Amino acid sequence: MTIGWKTLDVGEQALIYDIQGRARVEEGPKRIFLFRETFKRLARYSANQTEFIIITNKNGLKEHLPGPAVVYKNPLVHENVSISDGISLDANEVLVSYRIEEDCNVQRHIHYGPMLFMQEASEWLHLFEWHGKDPVSKTRKIPGQLKFTKLRVIPDQFYYNVEEVRTADDAVITVKLMIFYELKNIEQMLNSTQDPIADFINCLSADVVAYASKLTYLEFIERSGELNENARYPQLHERCKVIGYEVSKVVYRGYHADDKLQRMHNRAVAERAKLKINFEKEQQEQSLTDFQLEREMERIETEQKMEVEALEHIHKMEKAQMLHRLKLKTEEQEEIIQQYIEQKQSSLQGKKLENDQKIRHYGQLQQMSVDLTQYLLSLSERPEKIVRVIAPSNANNIHFHHDRL
Incomplete structure (x- = not known):
């Protein structure tokens, strides 16, 4: 029992008993005078937005109060008060719960994230x-x-x-x-x-x-x-x-595999690998030899082809030179022939002019009543000898022999 003053601050509660066992709850801010009374400060429980308060009453009823909330534990009413965190679910998470409905049937609920799950009093989670x-x-x-x-x-x-x-x-x-x-x-x-x-x-x-x-x-x-x-x-x-x-x-x-079996297999694998390596080595050597022979044949064929091309080039150059010389010779002969033709044409032209001159001269003499036959004979040279052949009228063949002087 206490006699005196007690102070309750803001946000505090207290349970006060009198001498007859009756109790009352006082809430601050307040200053209380106690006379033969018992003063008991109540424990304060507060939950934020991600928490909820679990309240177990003395009558067996259980409550879940989601935050933000404040509860004072009253020993006359509450058996236990605690704070629990809400369950946060990511986008790839699922929560399975079971809840007792009003008709006393149990229903299963599947909660998909993202979300913050607040468990109810009549609900429990599936434990996998x-x-x-x-x-x-x-x-x-x-x-x-x-x-x-x-x-x-x-x-x-x-x-x-x-x-x-x-x-x-x-x-x-x-x-x-x-x-x-x-x-x-x-x-x-x-x-x-x-x-x-x-x-x-x-x-x-x-x-x-x-x-x-x-x-x-x-x-x-x-x-x-x-x-x-x-x-x-x-x-x-x-x-x-x-x-x-x-x-x-x-x-x-x-x-x-078993160690003994594995060792046997490893030895067999090693032997097969060794044989395979030898086979591949021999195969590579044969391939290298074939490659060298192939390249040597290609080299010989290339050299022969180059020699043939060189000879063809030489023949081509000689042929071109010969054609060039023939062309020059032909042009030279054509030029000589052209000069000869021009000379003959000039000579013929000169004789033609001379003959034309004579024809005009003879024409003038004829106009002057000149005997052209006598004139032409007078112009001809006198012969050294005149041979006159008289053959009989019944002679078929005449033999004439002339001694060369």
């Missing part, structure tokens, strides 16, 4: 418990290792090694894979499976074991690239259709 990555090895999965409430709806991937895979000749190997997947239907996934990663692992193992069991160890090594094809995983794709997922690609990352 899936196979998760082993802290020691990223290629092994542990049941229940991955626990979360935010579901990612973007394409994702994980590594996984399928162990204890036995081939047709009883060789035990480990196949390394990488799976790319994407969630397509959330409702279908929630209704069909509790752990899709476990479904992926089981179907992958079944498909890989079924594929490897038909092949020997060497055949598996030669054809292991086929594990990159989606057609090699029929059980995986069939199960994905049921649980609302889509596997876009399965990447084969290699294999691991």
